[in-house]
Amino acid sequence: MGQQLFDLYSVVLMFSRSALSSCRVSRKVQCLSSPTRSLASVASTSSAIPSPPPPRQKSASGTLKPVLNTAVILTRSPIITRTPTPFERTYFGYHARIQRALHNPFPYDFYFKPGSLLEGRFREKEREREREAFGGPRKTSTTAEEGAEDAPAAAKDVEVLGGEEEVTTVPREHESDRNGDVKDLNRQGERNLHLLILGKNASGKHVWRFPQGGLEQDELLHEAAQRDLHAECGAKMDTWIVSRNPIGVHQPSPEEQLYVFFYKARILSGQVHPDGNNVTDFAWLTKQEIEPRVERPYWLGIKDMLADF
Amino acid sequence: MSAAAATATRAVAQTTRGRIKLIKKPLRRDRYGLPIPHVDIIVRDTHLSRLQDHYHNTLRDDLMYMTYKHEPASRKPQKQAKLRFDPEDPYTKHRFNPPKGGNTWFKQLPPPTTSENVVQLERIQLHTMLESAVASRANLLTAIMAFRTLSGESREAGGRHTAEGVQIVTARTLGGKGWARRGQPIGVKVDLKGPKMYDFLGTLVDFVLPKLRDYNGLPMEGPSRPLDSPSAATGVVSFGLPPYALQFFPQIEVNPDMYPEHFGMHIHFITNATGVGAQNKARALISGFQVPFSRA
Numbered sequence: 072m073g074q075q076l077f078d079l080y081s082v083v084l085m086f087s088r089s090a091l092s093s094c095r096v097s098r099k100v101q102c103l104s105s106p107t108r109s110l111a112s113v114a115s116t117s118s119a120i121p122s123p124p125p126p127r128q129k130s131a132s133g134t135l136k137p138v139l140n141t142a143v144i145l146t147r148s149p150i151i152t153r154t155p156t157p158f159e160r161t162y163f164g165y166h167a168r169i170q171r172a173l174h175n176p177f178p179y180d181f182y183f184k185p186g187s188l189l190e191g192r193f194r195e196k197e198r199e200r201e202r203e204a205f206g207g208p209r210k211t212s213t214t215a216e217e218g219a220e221d222a223p224a225a226a227k228d229v230e231v232l233g234g235e236e237e238v239t240t241v242p243r244e245h246e247s248d249r250n251g252d253v254k255d256l257n258r259q260g261e262r263n264l265h266l267l268i269l270g271k272n273a274s275g276k277h278v279w280r281f282p283q284g285g286l287e288q289d290e291l292l293h294e295a296a297q298r299d300l301h302a303e304c305g306a307k308m309d310t311w312i313v314s315r316n317p318i319g320v321h322q323p324s325p326e327e328q329l330y331v332f333f334y335k336a337r338i339l340s341g342q343v344h345p346d347g348n349n350v351t352d353f354a355w356l357t358k359q360e361i362e363p364r365v366e367r368p369y370w371l372g373i374k375d376m377l378a379d380f
Numbered sequence: 381m382s383a384a385a386a387t388a389t390r391a392v393a394q395t396t397r398g399r400i401k402l403i404k405k406p407l408r409r410d411r412y413g414l415p416i417p418h419v420d421i422i423v424r425d426t427h428l429s430r431l432q433d434h435y436h437n438t439l440r441d442d443l444m445y446m447t448y449k450h451e452p453a454s455r456k457p458q459k460q461a462k463l464r465f466d467p468e469d470p471y472t473k474h475r476f477n478p479p480k481g482g483n484t485w486f487k488q489l490p491p492p493t494t495s496e497n498v499v500q501l502e503r504i505q506l507h508t509m510l511e512s513a514v515a516s517r518a519n520l521l522t523a524i525m526a527f528r529t530l531s532g533e534s535r536e537a538g539g540r541h542t543a544e545g546v547q548i549v550t551a552r553t554l555g556g557k558g559w560a561r562r563g564q565p566i567g568v569k570v571d572l573k574g575p576k577m578y579d580f581l582g583t584l585v586d587f588v589l590p591k592l593r594d595y596n597g598l599p600m601e602g603p604s605r606p607l608d609s610p611s612a613a614t615g616v617v618s619f620g621l622p623p624y625a626l627q628f629f630p631q632i633e634v635n636p637d638m639y640p641e642h643f644g645m646h647i648h649f650i651t652n653a654t655g656v657g658a659q660n661k662a663r664a665l666i667s668g669f670q671v672p673f674s675r676a
Contacts, residue, residue: 167426314445
C-alpha cells in the first residue's frame with residue numbers, strides 16, 4: 072500500500088509541480104502543528120485523493136511545510152416546506168381534531184355582520200371542515216333543522232358571489248425530479264442540495280469533488296474560498312460565504328502536510344458555468360446522492376459537514 | 381400442552397385480557413354539567429410550522445458557524461466580585477452586602493459555543509400600554525380582543541396549564557406626572573411560544589412590515605456601541621409598531637371596524653442568548669427570518 076502510494080505521488084509530482092508552485096503558501100502555519108487543534112472533522116485517510124500533491128520544501132526545522140487549501144460546500148437551502156411523514160400527518164390530524172372539538176365557540180357576531188353573505192359562506196366552509204374532521208353530519212333533530220334552514224341560504228350566497236375562484240396548486244415535484252436533471256436548482260425542493268463538480272485532480276484524472284483551490288500570498292482563508300469558488304464555477308452566480316470560520320478540515324493523507332479547509336456557502340441566485348477545461352461537469356446533489364459519486368476516503372472526510380436533510 | 385389446556389387458557393385470556401372493559405360508571409361532571417374525561421386531554425402541535433422547519437433545516441447550522449468562537453485553551457477563571465464589606469466581620473456578617481461596583485451580570489462572557497446552545501427563539505412578547513385605560517379600564521377591551529385575535533392564545537388553552545393567554549399589565553410605579561396609580565390596569569401583553577410564535581413571525585414579515593411607509597428596518601445602534609451594556613448582553617431584540625400598523629395584520633384586516641381604537645405595540649423577540657454580545661446573536665437569528673435591520 073505504502074509503495075503504491077509513493078508511486079502515485081511521484082507520478083503526480085511530475086505532472087503538476089509547475090502548476091502547483093502558485094498554490095503554495097510559504098508562510099509557516101503554527102496553529103496546525105499545535106497539539107490543541109480541535110476542529111470538527113479531521114479525517115485521516117491513506118489513498119489517492121483529488122488534491123494536489125504536497126510540496127517537497129523543507130523548513131529550517133527539517134519538517135515539511137504545511138500547505139493549506141480551501142474548499143467550498145455551496146448549498147441551496149430548501150425552497151418548499153417538508154412533506155410530513157405519515158406518522159406526523161396522523162399526529163397533527165389527531166390534535167387538530169381535539170382542538171376542533173374543544174375550542175371556544177367561534178364569535179360569529181364579532182367577525183361578521185349577522186346575515187351577511189360572507190357569514191353564510193364561512194358557515195358553509197366550517198360545516199365542510201367539520202365533516203372532514205369528524206365524518207358525516209350528526210342527524211340529530213336540532214342540527215337537521217338548522218341545516219335545512221341554512222342550506223338554501225348558503226347555496227344562494229355561493230351563487231351570488233359567483234362561486235369560488237379556481238385555486239391551482241403547483242406540484243411539489245419539479246420537472247427535473249421526473250427526468251433526473253441533476254443540474255437544475257429547482258430539483259428536490261424540500262432538501263438541502265450541495266454543489267459537486269467533476270474536476271481534474273492533480274493527476275489529471277476527473278473526479279467528483281467540491282470546488283477547491285490554493286491560497287495566494289498573504290490571503291485569508293475565507294477570501295481564498297470565495298476566489299477559488301468563482302475560479303472553478305464561474306462568476307455568474309451570487310454566493311455568500313456563511314462564516315469566516317471553516318466548518319471542517321480534511322487531511323487527505325497522514326504523511327503529507329496538506330490540509331483542506333472547508334467553508335460553507337449559500338447560493339442566492341445564478342447558476343454554475345464550468346469552464347469545460349479544468350471543470351467539465353457539475354451536479355446539485357443531496358447528501359445521500361453524493362456518497363456513491365465521490366471516493367470513499369473523501370466521503371469519510373466530508374460526510375459530517377453536510378446537512379442530513 | 382394439551383388441546384384442552386390450550387382452550388382453557390384462551391378462555392381465561394378472553395375473559396380477563398381480550399375483552400375491552402366498558403365504562404359503566406357515568407363520567408363525573410364539572411360545575412357546568414359537562415363530562416370530565418378520565419384522561420388529561422392536551423392539544424399539542426396541529427400542523428407543521430414552516431418557519432420552525434426553516435430554523436432547524438437552514439438557520440441553525442449557519443448560526444452555529446457564524447457565532448462560533450474558537451477557544452482552544454480553557455478559559456481563565458473569572459475574577460470574583462469583591463463585596464462591599466468584609467463578609468467575615470461579625471458586624472456585617474448577615475447584613476446586605478452587595479458587590480462593589482454594583483451588579484455585573486452583563487459583563488459575563490457567553491458560554492462556549494457548542495451545537496447544543498445555538499441561539500434560538502424562545503418566545504415573542506407583544507405588549508401595549510393604553511393611556512386611555514387610565515380614564516376607563518373598559519378601554520382595554522379593544523386591546524385584549526386585538527391581542528387574542530393576533531395571537532390565538534387564551535388562558536389554559538388546549539388543556540396546557542402554562543398557557544397564560546392575554547394578560548393585563550398594571551402600573552408598577554407611581555407615574556412621574558401622577559397620571560397612573562400603582563396597580564392600575566394600563567396595558568395588555570401576551571406571550572407566544574412554539575408554532576404559534578413562528579406563525580406570528582411569518583405574518584409579521586410577510587404582511588405587516590412590507591406595508592409600513594418609509595420603513596427601513598428595525599433600528600440598530602452603530603458598531604461602536606459597547607457589547608457589555610445591560611441591553612447588549614440580553615438576548616432580546618425589541619421594536620415598536622406604530623398604531624396604523626395594526627390594520628395590516630390579516631386577522632385585523634377582515635373587520636377593522638370592530639376595533640374602535642388603533643394602538644401601537646412593542647414586540648420583543650426573546651432568545652436564549654446570554655453574555656456579552658448576546659443581542660447581536662439574537663439579531664443574527666431574527667434577520668434569518670427576513671426581518672430587516674437598519675443603522676439609525
